[in-house]
Amino acid sequence: MKKILFSLFIVMALSANANAQLKDLVGKGKDLISGGGSLSNADIGKALKEALNNGVTKEVTKLTAEDGFYKNEAVKILLPPELQKVDRKLRQMGMSSLADEGIKVLNRAAEDAVKEATPIFVDAITKMTITDAKKILMGADNSATAYLQKTTTTPLYGKFSPVVKTSLDKVGADKVWAGIIAKYNALPLVSKVNPDLTDYVTTKALEGVFKMITVEEKNIRTNLSSRTSDLLKKVFALQDQK
Structure with a gap:
């Protein structure tokens, strides 16, 4: 028994x-x-913003150095289709150095503009409302940056464009391109061009900023040592489990 x-x-x-x-x-x-026990949507949103801010601090600031755009093939600003024919014509006429200078000054303007406008990007991240933080956290390795780009590009453009315009003048890009366009338009049998350089550089520089933020977001998602705060460690550990 x-x-x-x-x-x-x-x-x-x-x-x-x-x-x-x-x-x-x-x-x-x-x-x-x-969403991870004690992790609220607000906690996750805060961590995502921290990751994006790290992108500005660690990656976007690289763009503000001399050659930050010009010698970075991932973000280097090339000529729009309208100006590519100008570039080709100048080179055919033995003015390659002027054509090269035209490309360089556009990138110099972007480098200067991003330097001046960095607080604008930080402010946009800080004020961004993340409606579904958990979904973004569990999404692709650029989901937070893509969300930032989708929700802030229009207001960022409005604030960034005047900075770019000032930078184009500051680095002498306006004068260089005024000379280039004048020479080209004076040639016989060519269609005259009148490009909006401010719009073009603003758009391409913003694309470069988002690309660099993506670099850091991917780094935080895949590299444990890049999670430099307790909140990043806690939140992105949840992502690791998916």
Whole structure:
């Protein structure tokens, strides 16, 4: 009889242990689905903004150095189609140095503009409303940057464009391109051009900024050592489980 009771006790103990393990697994599953136990949507949103701010601090600031655009093939500003024919014509006429200078000054203007406008990008990130932080966290490795780009490009353009216009003048790009366009338009049998350089450089520089922020977002998502705060570690550990 004692042996029977002892056997029943063992079975009950094992069963209780199995139930406890099952509950633990269910709990972890619920945590994963709900966003990680104590992690609220606000916590995740805060971490995503921190990651984006890190992108500005670590990557976008590289664009503000001399050659930050010009010698970075990922973001270097090339000529729009309208001006490519101008470039080709100048080179055919032996004015390659002028054509090269035209490209360089556009990139110099972008470098200067991003330097002046960095607080604008930080402010846009700070004020950004993230409506579905958990979905962004569990998305692609550029999801936060893509969300930032989608929700802030229009207001950023409005604030950044005047800075670019000032920078074009500051680095002498306006004068260089006025000379280039004047020479080209004076040639016989060519269609005259009148490009909006401010619009073009503003658009391309913004694209460069978002590309560099993406670099840091990917780094934080894949490299544990890049999670430099407790919040980043906690939030992106949830992403690691997906």
